[in-house]
Amino acid sequence: MLFMSMAMAGNVLIGLGLLSLFFLRILLLRNLKVIIACVLAAAVFSAACLLSNHQLSQIPSKQSYVVKVYPDTTKVDGANLSFIAKPEDTNQKMVFYARLKDKCQQQLFKQSVDPLMVTVAGKPSDFLPATNVNQFDAERYYHHQKINSSFIVENIHFDGSPRRQTIIDRIHIIRAQFNHYCQRLPKTLGIYATGLISGYRANDFFDEMTGVQRLGLLHIFSISGMHVAYFLSIVDQLMAWLGLSKLKKAIIAITLLGGYFVFSGGSPGLMRAVIMAVIAIINRLLKLGFSRLDIWSTSLMINLLILPETMFLMGVQLSYGLSLGLIASEKFSYIKQTILLNLLTVPILLFNLYEWHVLSVAVNLIVLPIFGQIIFPLVILGVIVGAAGAILTTPIDWVLHVFNDGLNAISGLPGMIVFGKPPLVMVLxxxxxxxxxxxxxxxxxxxxxxxxxxxxxxxxxxxxFPINGEVTMFDIGQGDSFLIREPFNRSVTMIDTGGKVQFNSESWQKGTQHYQAKRLSINYLKSIGISKIDNLCVSHQDADHCGDLPAFIEEMAIGQIIIPLGMDKNPSFMQKIAKRQNKTKLLCVNDEMQVAKLPATIYHPYLAGKGENHDSMVLGTQKGGLSWLFTGDLDRPGELDTIARHPGLTADVLKVGHHGSKTSSDPQFITSVKPRIALISAGRHNRYGHPNDETLVTLKQHHVRIFNTQKQGMVRYIYRNNTGHFETVLKGNEGNLE
CATH class of the missing domain: 1.10.287 (Helix Hairpins)
Known part of the structure; x- marks a missing residue:
């Protein structure tokens, strides 16, 4: 089933290859019963996959729905609301996105514990696929969970609470009440309690738990086998005191496991632990004689029938991989077993996160017993005594705070290896x-x-040490960010970082600050093994060009930051780079300067400025047999000044100024530079109307071929020596240059 799932929804060639080897192995056994059983299992699984795909292909198209919303499953971040729900007249779950109109709506979703019946009006929308290489793909992520569409909510009408509450409703109410209770506990205790007991993660969870992430300990916060074992041990102890029969114990335990599955968020990774626990209870009750491996295999088959593509989720991969590792190493010593389990997580983490800390194994050896014997019981105790008075939780919160700060400090020690994304064949x-x-x-x-x-x-x-180099335009929405990487990573240069422009908004509308570069450009750099940027060039001060600079300073080693002359007098910009390392140089340049180790020539500015559009740094370079010119947001007068000061300046590839605005790309400038290719980086449906029709007409009149992130997503020019080709993530205008 696993190989069939890979062949049908993952890597077809690898899946078919593994499937062929499996059936060859079965045929060589020459056991008719085994062959028949495998064929029947394959037929059932194929039917389940076809049925699932048929259901997902029926994309809802209505403009309004009546939806039951569980407050414990909603995500409210400022004015942004998102939740997953199944509308009343459909059999498919959908992801709903809304922009809350006032603070009353926000507080209702934040404070309510009862399910809310709402009528939402808007428009259905397909998930936007990943538009950058190795970017998190929401479309695939939700598809693996049988969710194939989203809905953009334009208006919400509250219809009150359901007249009748189901058992599921009541469990969600208890979970919401628990989460609200935990929010009143001291901060660290509250985060640990929701993460370990209810499976809920607040918006600032990952900001507080950096050490857990970097040291590969996130699996202990994913509700899984350890938590189910704790839960069952408590239930068994209570039932032993009551003196119940084996049958009653089994029925009660299975019922409570189902309730706990809903209470803990019902994640696909938790499904494995619950299914295995249920099978183990039935196995003991009926004396079926299943081994631990039999239980694991049966759980996998059931899981794949329910969610055929479940194994493509990292949490599920870790859940099944670690549980199988525990079975395989049950006779090992604690140290040997922990090392093996860590080795099993490394390929999965590298394939999804691209980095690994060398201290992870040592930390796991020390932390896991502490966590199981001290931290988890302390969290449960803190939740219990918190009801009697907040003062009683203070020492518990202090212990958790010290523990968490210790992990954060250890994760900051040298040893983080940016490995990159290994090929799937290598991972297997x-x-x-x-x-x-x-x-x-x-x-x-x-x-x-x-x-x-x-x-x-x-x-x-x-x-x-790749043999190819690249020049890449990231799709970061409304902004600019480019990478110039030479073969064998001899030199890595970034031009601008992108970032979001902050518009005036009320305090309640502002959500948690997240740098999108971490999931886009920085994510890509790590996936190709880059942890150091030799040159980070900032064209000018605008947030859509340098707003994410703090994220690069936090995540990457930077050799030198290069800015236009005079921008170091800009307090707002200097605040963005205040936390740079001492060894990171800051260079202010004009067109008369040559910067050592910068594989580019500076053509603008020639006067000191404040870092505004007309002060934009203009860079030119030769890569892969083509000449390139990057102009930032340089305006038309600046363009004309540049060609006047540098007569004869031409470029095969032009980064169109100011995202294609009509304030740039003067026809005289285009005539003089003679580009064959134009790169336009602009956000989809942006409020400025970029790129402007006037600019597009000018480029077409000069027979310039256009690559636009709005249509093609990330654009990469992959080269070796003096030849190369363009690649785009979204299918469109791509291929070898004529």
Whole structure:
């Protein structure tokens, strides 16, 4: 089933290859019963997948819906609201997005614990696919959970609470009440309580838990087997005191597990733990004689029937991988078992997060027993005593705070390896060899270990020393951000970082500040193994060009930041780079300067300024047989000044100024520079109307081929020596240059 799922919804070639090997193995057994069982299982699974895809293909198209909204499942961030729900007259879940109109609506969703019946009016919308390479793909993520469409809410009408409350409604009410209660607890205790007990993560969860993320400990905060085991142990103890029969114990335990599944958020990763626990209870009750591996396999089959694409979710991969590792290493010592489990997580984490801290194994060895024996019980105790008085939780919160700060401090120590994204084939090979290592004898263990190390080192070198270079325009919405990377990563240069322009808004409308560069451009850099930027060039002060600069300073080592002359006198900009490392140089330049190790020539500015549009830095470079010119938001007078000061300046590829606004791209400038290719970076449906029709007409009159992030997403020019080709993430205008 797993290989069929991969072939149908993942990597077709790898899935079909593994599936062929599996069936070849089955045929070689020459056992008719096994062959028939496998064929029947394949038929059932195929039917389930076809039914699931058929349901998902029926995309709802209504303009309004009546929806039951559970407050414990909503996400309110400032004026932004999102929730997943199943409208009353459909059989599909949808993701709803809304912009709340006033503070009363915000408080209603934040403070209510009862389900809300609402009528929403708006328009259905497909998920926008990932528009940058290795970007989180919301379309695929929700599709794997049988959610295939979203709805943009334009108006919300509250119809009150449901007249009748179901058992599911009551469980959601209890969860909402619990989350509200935890919000009144001291901050760290509240975050740990919701994360470990109800599975709810507040908007600032990841800001507070940086150490947990960086050290690969996030799995202990994903409600899974450990939490289910704690839950069952409490239930078993209570039922033992009551002296119930085995049958009654089993019925009560299974019922409570179903309730706990809903209460804890019902994540696909938790489904594995609950299904395995239910099968184990039935196995003990009916004395079926299932081994732990049988229970694991049965759980996987049931999970795949319910959610055929579930194994493409990282949380599910970790859940099943670690549980299988526990089974394979049940006779190992604690140290050996912990090391093995960490080795199993590494390929999955690298494929999804691209980095790994060398202290992870040591920290896991120390933290896991502390967490299970001290932290988790303390959290439960804190939740209980918090009802009696907040003062009683103070020492517990202090312990948790020290523990969390310790993890954050350790994660900040040297040792974070930006590995990059290994190919899927390598990931499967790494996982397979790690499992073989667990079951191999000493003789073969050395050989497998050597092979494993060789694969890791080989993959690392392949990612970090690519034979191709690239010039990349990121799709960051309304803004600019470009990468110039030379072959073998000899030099890495960024031009602008992008960022969001903050418009005037009331305090209640402002949500948690997130730098989108972390999930777009920085994410891409890490996926190709880049952790250091040699040159970070900032064209000018506007937020859509340098607003995400603090994120780059936080996440990347930077050799030098290069800005237009005079911009260092701008307090607002200098505040953005205040936390830069001491070894990061700040260079203010004009067109008469040559910067060492910068693979580009500076053509503007020639006078000191404040970093406004007309002060924009203009850079030119030669890469892959093409000449390139990047103009920031330079206006028309600035363009004419540039060609007047640098007569004969031409470029094969022009980064169109000011996102295609009519304030740039003077026809005389275009005639003089003679570009063949134009790059336009602008947001979809932006309020400025970029790119302007006048600019597009000018470019077409000069027979310039246009790449626009609005239509093509990320645009990459991949080159080797003096030849190369353009690639776009969204299908459109791409290919070799004529």
């Amino acid at each position: 090979l790494m996982l397979s060899l790690t499992f073989f290592l667990a079951i191999a004898d000493r003789l073969y263990a050395k050989q497998i270990s050597l092979a494993l190390v060789t694969i890791y080192l080989g993959t690392f070198c392949w990612i970090h």
